Amino acid sequence: MMQSLLVMLCLCAGLGVMSPKASAQTDTNAAPLIFRDAHEESRFHALSSELRCVMCQNQSLADSNAVIARDLRVEVLGLMRKGMTDAEIKTFLVQRYGEFVLYKPRMAGMNMLLWFGPLLLAVGGAVVLFGFVRKRKTVVPHSDARVPEEEEEW
Incomplete structure (x- = not known):
């Protein structure tokens, strides 16, 4: 068992030395x-x-x-x-x-997505962020009424 393993290792090493580099x-x-x-x-x-x-x-x-x-x-x-x-x-x-x-792909077909995709993602992200901030402003109402001291939590 050990001899066959040793023979296989020697064969693999020999093949690795003789094979050309890719x-x-x-x-x-x-x-x-x-x-x-x-x-x-x-x-x-x-x-x-x-x-x-x-x-x-x-x-x-x-x-x-x-x-x-x-x-x-x-x-x-x-x-x-x-x-x-x-x-x-x-x-x-x-x-x-x-x-x-081509180093500069043509602006036609699916390549339009490559040219304008980042811009579309940036605009979409800005719209989502704007909507999130606007919604958050309307959810938290601003109140001038003072909370009684007993109900205040520290």
Whole structure:
């Protein structure tokens, strides 16, 4: 019994040492993108900074070193060269990856709740607080009549 437990511990330790670490695949030896002119380069950088890497949680497409970010940068450049506008490229990527790919979600549909939800909660809280304070004022009547000393409690 003890020997089998020892063998299992050794196997688990060996597997832990041999298994690769779980991390995003990074693109270390990728060639840089080649742009036709300065206008194309500036448009590309502006667009890629507005898009989010679909693998990285909070990095733009321009800042990410993940392999999928490299692939998306190549795809965005290809779509630009096909003559698509920035809006068309964003729409294409949203259809493919969802609203998550945009750093600034569009103000439509359920996203309206994201944009105006905090304001609605604040206004609702203020209304409830105002109603509570107003109701409390009316419940406790103010009396000028003096309570006799015998009935006063200390």
